[in-house]
Amino acid sequence: IPAGLFIRSQSGDSSAKDVTAEFTVGADSVGSYSFSVRAKALGREVNLANNIRSTMIEVVEETRLKVLLYTQVANFNIGKIRQVLARDEKIELDLGMDVIRAPALAENASRTFGYVDLPEDRQGFNKYDIIILGPCELDALTDAQIAGLYGFVVERGGGLVLLPGKAEFGPAGWKNRKIKSLIPVIFDPDNPTIWPSSPGQIELTLEAADSKVISPSALRDYKEPAFPYYRIVNPKPASTTLALIKETPVISVHRVGRGRVCLLNASKIFRWYREDIEGGLLYRIMAGLTAHMGRITAREALIELFAERAAGQENKVKFEAYVCDSSFVPVAGANVLLSMQDEVLSMHQVSQGYYVAEVENVRDQSIIATAQAEISGVFLGEKTIAVNLPSARTEMANVELDEKFLRELAKKLDGKYFHADDIGDNGSQMFETRTLMGSSQRMMSIWPSWLILFIICMILSVSWFLRRAIGLV
Template sequence: HARDELQGVPLSGIVVVSDGGDNTDEAIGDALLPLRAASVPVFTVGVGDEEMEADVQASRVDVPETALTGTSMVVNVMVDSRGYAGRTVPIVVEDMGRIVTTEMVELPADGQPLVAPVAITLETPGARELAFRIPGQSGERVLENNVLHSVVQVRDRTEKILYFEGEPRHEVAFMLRAVRADENLQVVLLQRTAENKFFRRNLDDPLELVEGFPTTREDLYRYRALVLGSIEASFFTHDQLDMMADFVSERGGTLLMLGGRRALAEGGYKGTPLEDVLPVVLDEPTGSTPTERLAFVKVSPTPGGANHPITRIESTVEESAARWDSLPPVSTTNLITELKPGATELLQGVVVESPGAAPGAVGAAEDAAGLESTGDAGDRVVMAFQRYGRGRSMVLAVQDTWLWQMDSTVPLEDLSHENFWRQLMRWLVAETPDPVEAAPAQVTVEAGEPVTLEATVLDAGFVEVNGAAVNARVTLPTGETRNVPMEWSVSEDGRYTADFTPDMDGIFEVSVDAGRDTVTFGNAETSVRVAPGTEEFRDPRQRVSLMERIAEETGGRYYTPETAANLPEDLQFTGGGVTVTEERDLWDMPILFLLLAGLMGGEWVYRRKRGLA
């Protein structure tokens, strides 16, 4: 900023008094290049401690941009601390100033970051400002870095999921019953009952899916997630298989494939477009019968899945682990043991004795595959997911989770099955984009700082739309609204931008509508938080190495507060551009005296000739 404001002025040097904290996106090397080119040295005076003796900082929080009302989220809060190893502190979560939960954590040794999973549930729709706060501790000098703010768009709407099942089985009825009471989920069922005969349920329109599984992208892309049950790959045309792969990679939807005798490798999906989409490695089919492949697995969360919002079926991690341990084994006919690179395993299964088997026996699939009867050899991938293109894919490789509700060992009041499926279905639609999406370039700004709104507009087939009429309606914290037209960015298809400048603190809610002629493409909602910046308080210590680098690369010198008294003297010998001011009396400058005398004499001659003297 100093360089820009003093552009064109000869400088002997620039003096910077700072702790070296850099809260801009510009690389420091790029900022120094013009100064080096102009031979302007920078003299840096470092202030602050190189290391804070006692400090607690909320460094980062991973909060989704949107959520359905009533969704249970597990938010990871990263905490850095020094001087408080072993101390137990609370992480207090506030929703618009109201405390919604408190998580107690033990601070680690100095220099070791702590990632604390915090479970929260948001019930009120709209733009919700969340604060993750750690109370100040004794001896802390900087308290501004103890809190992080985030804004979540909580949506109260119904999300449609298409569930295609290839045969009648108990899993269908119990899964639908588990999510029936959730008003934010609509699971549309298409179940094959015989050759070219289907049972349809939970439809919006009597003609929906009347011809069976969708054959066009527009029909499939109206759903936000797709669940495939025990249905063989040969049922679909190659175009439909390609379309389902594009549903994930291009539309951004989520695909869930359930276990079953006609699913995964046993369903012939190896070598199809969906093989690349799935998060697990499909082996060659063994040719064995479903009865021969049948195995019973005891399911438990993996270390990476213990705190996942799907598998956390109780209020705490410990209670959830105990609940999983109490659930009965379930069966599988799909031998899945290997993940793809980048996939995340949430649930694992250890093969246990099947009913009537001798102690220590494993399933027939292990015998057919030549596996030994060891715990590791019997481990199965039960549930895993990965990102694929714009969307996500998941595999749940068991076929009778309904046993978690109906087995004789499960208490009548146990809601593990219902919680699991409700949280799973909500996770499937959590990140699926709409045809119209909007977001600010910066989610938090200060009052008076310009904000750039960005929107993406797609049609029903999720193809970019140019030349649409796009308008952003901005609602101020006072309730007043402003309309901000958005212009198409010619450099990028389907992208629209607009600028506005908030003039007060608070949450600015933005609603974006897009259409063309009589066609409406959709609506998107986002928000901007306006508040004083706190970036300068992050990691409050002096970056000596950065201050020394700035001085060294520009020909200046680094000072501490103790040596800063030498700075004025050093500035006199910089050799940089200097402006010297010299004052003289007018009569000491002959040329100006003669010019003035000539002008006065010329005037007298002129007046004499005109008779004016």
């Protein structure tokens, strides 16, 4: 690591079986950075090939997520969520409030305060990276709006955050099957709302720590009890629970198609806000959720890129790209360029929307690659990936595993076996050079087999008598 970039490190209990070490490293400029971590061998460790791991990180200019916060009900929760979203520098926020029922007053408020309408079709939804739905009556939306919202998650890969609401204005009251399939939990059909409220402390799950959405430090400044809103029977099989209040999931996330949907199942969310500590718990939760949910930006929505080592060819990496148009239909005949380090390749089409390229002589354990696609002069998008590949196997990759064979071989050849760790720097002095001179004699018969000589003589004799008999001699 270059001098000045290493900031700090933190290690776990060294006596534990599994130890986690965290490193904080700064980046002084935009670009690619390669890092390697090596673990010191312990005793007579056999396989040293897995003691080192390398990775590459691409530092890019921060891309702002385009977020739509839409609600049909004005309350304190919406107001505080709007404040923390506006505070987050990585977010470009649009606010849609269909609260005023009188058309003239609603239009005047939209012009004055810059409110936006809920998109009418798929293209309108797809321009956002994340959509946060406050209390709203989704069953009253048009078929095009419901199809657009569903496609935004499943096909576009967008992030959808659902907030609770009363009756038909909340997820538990929605009837549309497409919309209900997006909800990550199953509500109690008889009594979906918890009443009277049952407050408790927010507890993070192991999945929350693993996902980095919420850290335990985010709860240190919040000691007040929190209130779950809905009574949940079960999370759906593919759902991940990040936080609980008395065994009731309050933050649940699951993946639907390419996108993710999160249910924030809590009432009185506005109490999580703290102006004196930069938004408090509410800011940290929303910042973590938006970063987690908005993984596929609009620029990356139409192209996916994957990389793996080619089967049976350790030094060759195979890249696969899937390219779609704005309707998420696989595109044929697109111009797809792959960039890796200083090399630029054209990916050839295998089938409609499926493009492949192979790069040889890649021994690095981690790589960064970018694919860009266009068709008929229309830019479709680009995708950058940082991939950790399995280590390339070489002739000397696993010599430690052959120790038993080498010992047997040395014994057969009347030699000696030395482990590499036992030789050290003075290995050459272990072997004394000597010069040996000598002579040897061995007498060999010119005819190793007398039978062969006898047969040759017989053949020559018979040939001579035959030639004499016919007068040739």
